[in-house]
Amino acid sequence: MSEFAIERLRAAYDSGDRTPTDVIETHLGRVNDGPAQLWIHTVEPAILRDKAAALEEMAADSIDWDAYPLYGIPFAIKDNIDYAGTPTTAGCPAYEHVPESTAAVVTQLREAGAILVGKTNLDQFATGLVGTRSPYGACPNAIDSTYISGGSSSGSGVAVASEQVAFALGTDTAGSGRVPAALNGIVGLKPSRGVLSNRGVVPACKSLDCVAIFANSCRDALTVERVAAGFDPKDAYSQRDADTMPLSLESLPEQPVIGIPEQAQLTFFDDAEARDCFAATVSSVDEIFSTQAIDLQPFIDAGRLLYQGPWVAERLAAIQDFLLEHPDALLETTRSIIARGRDFDAVDAYTAEYKLRRLARKATTQLKPVTAIITPTTGTTYTRAAIEEKPVERNSNLGYYTNFMNLLNLSAIAIPGGRYESGLPFGITMFADRGQDALLASLADHYCYERDVSIGASGAPYRSIRDSELPNQSTAD
Numbered sequence: 018m019s020e021f022a023i024e025r026l027r028a029a030y031d032s033g034d035r036t037p038t039d040v041i042e043t044h045l046g047r048v049n050d051g052p053a054q055l056w057i058h059t060v061e062p063a064i065l066r067d068k069a070a071a072l073e074e075m076a077a078d079s080i081d082w083d084a085y086p087l088y089g090i091p092f093a094i095k096d097n098i099d100y101a102g103t104p105t106t107a108g109c110p111a112y113e114h115v116p117e118s119t120a121a122v123v124t125q126l127r128e129a130g131a132i133l134v135g136k137t138n139l140d141q142f143a144t145g146l147v148g149t150r151s152p153y154g155a156c157p158n159a160i161d162s163t164y165i166s167g168g169s170s171s172g173s174g175v176a177v178a179s180e181q182v183a184f185a186l187g188t189d190t191a192g193s194g195r196v197p198a199a200l201n202g203i204v205g206l207k208p209s210r211g212v213l214s215n216r217g218v219v220p221a222c223k224s225l226d227c228v229a230i231f232a233n234s235c236r237d238a239l240t241v242e243r244v245a246a247g248f249d250p251k252d253a254y255s256q257r258d259a260d261t262m263p264l265s266l267e268s269l270p271e272q273p274v275i276g277i278p279e280q281a282q283l284t285f286f287d288d289a290e291a292r293d294c295f296a297a298t299v300s301s302v303d304e305i306f307s308t309q310a311i312d313l314q315p316f317i318d319a320g321r322l323l324y325q326g327p328w329v330a331e332r333l334a335a336i337q338d339f340l341l342e343h344p345d346a347l348l349e350t351t352r353s354i355i356a357r358g359r360d361f362d363a364v365d366a367y368t369a370e371y372k373l374r375r376l377a378r379k380a381t382t383q384l385k386p387v388t389a390i391i392t393p394t395t396g397t398t399y400t401r402a403a404i405e406e407k408p409v410e411r412n413s414n415l416g417y418y419t420n421f422m423n424l425l426n427l428s429a430i431a432i433p434g435g436r437y438e439s440g441l442p443f444g445i446t447m448f449a450d451r452g453q454d455a456l457l458a459s460l461a462d463h464y465c466y467e468r469d470v471s472i473g474a475s476g477a478p479y480r481s482i483r484d485s486e487l488p489n490q491s492t493a494d
Contacts, residue, residue, distance in 0.1 A: 328369075
């Protein structure tokens with residue numbers, strides 16, 4: 018029933034059916050019953066209970082939803098995001114350090130009443146889309162543990178899908194905030210670049226990185242973005258429109274037009290069932306919205322630049338000093354990918370930038386006549402054993418539809434698109450130009466509701482989450 022959806026918890030708190038203490042006890046029980054590889058650090062139970070009790074005392078008469086829109090909502094953060102006094106590892110034990118300050122986005126969420134419960138596992142230094150590149154263990158898929166969870170924000174995605182938390186923060190450079198959502202059947206919102214502060218986040222590619230949000234519904238994800246958004250003068254990549262960008266659900270345009278990639282440009286890596294799932298999605302989209310064929314090629318060509326071009330050097334720049342001092346601290350696959358940054362020079366960087374600008378112009382032409390474009394989030398999925406056989410090639414396949422988003426400065430939301438016969442989720446992504454976060458969430462919410470998609474490990478119907486009655490509806494919509 019997705020009882021940990023934000024909307025459902027808010028309704029339960031307002032009615033008195035649940036308390037933060039009750040929810041924290043439920044969370045602790047699920048952590049104990051769940052896979053150990055999901056978490057790198059957890060907050061002590063006594064501290065969580067004290068926080069819950071303090072919230073209850075503060076709201077003894079009534080809950081001020083305007084001041085505390087995330088009152089009593091348990092959440093997790095990827096362990097490349099700082100929380101003062103708790104180690105940050107970025108998935109590398111030798112990198113572990115204890116930050117003195119908390120990441121800006123985490124501070125804003127906690128001030129809104131949310132309860133931070135711990136820090137989740139990830140592909141080392143956020144380099145990977147598989148969820149297996151971690152010395153803390155491979156984080157298992159929430160539906161079938163023989164399959165990958167997706168990365169790099171593996172633990173955050175699984176924590177939401179298994180209802181250990183109501184929402185979680187990840188990061189997204191190449192698809193890390195969308196691939197785990199797709200493979201675990203939840204929502205993954207990749208905000209426009211610069212809307213959420215990256216201060217206090219270990220960088221992968223600083224010019225491209227986004228803090229991403231995992232949730233059970235599109236409304237929940239947008240609620241979290243609205244709370245966490247804002248211009249941060251201490252983050253060089255924060256954008257001033259972060260204070261003014263509309264981040265509430267919108268009425269849909271009178272006739273939304275969804276772009277559908279030309280069939281020849283779609284690839285499913287010999288996964289016939291994934292192809293069928295996307296065909297079913299397109300049929301549903303045709304029933305709900307108007308559609309128009311678009312040319313996906315400029316987007317795909319741009320995506321290839323991320324790992325085949327000099328942006329790999331930006332990953333190296335982020336940890337170059339650490340790598341020089343601790344050359345054996347990284348996993349072999351992670352080290353080999355990041356070390357390739359040494360193969361590019363300044364001429365390569367400018368040449369690639371010029372090519373990206375040309376592709377961006379072509380991509381804009383495809384975006385102009387449509388409200389949004391829809392693609393698979395991943396063209397297939399893999400067992401953990403299959404990733405071990407071909408770790409780089411199959412990881413690369415998972416980024417086919419995701420790698421271009423931040424290079425082209427787009428906003429995107431990953432949502433459930435159906436299920437394999439085995440029950441494994443198949444995910445789709447809606448994307449549009451920068452600044453369209455609220456419109457995308459509104460379109461995606463409408464689609465998920467009309468198709469009544471299944472959410473997370475429980476397979477709860479989307480409508481059961483959306484139809485929860487909300488206290489003070491205006492602050493949540």
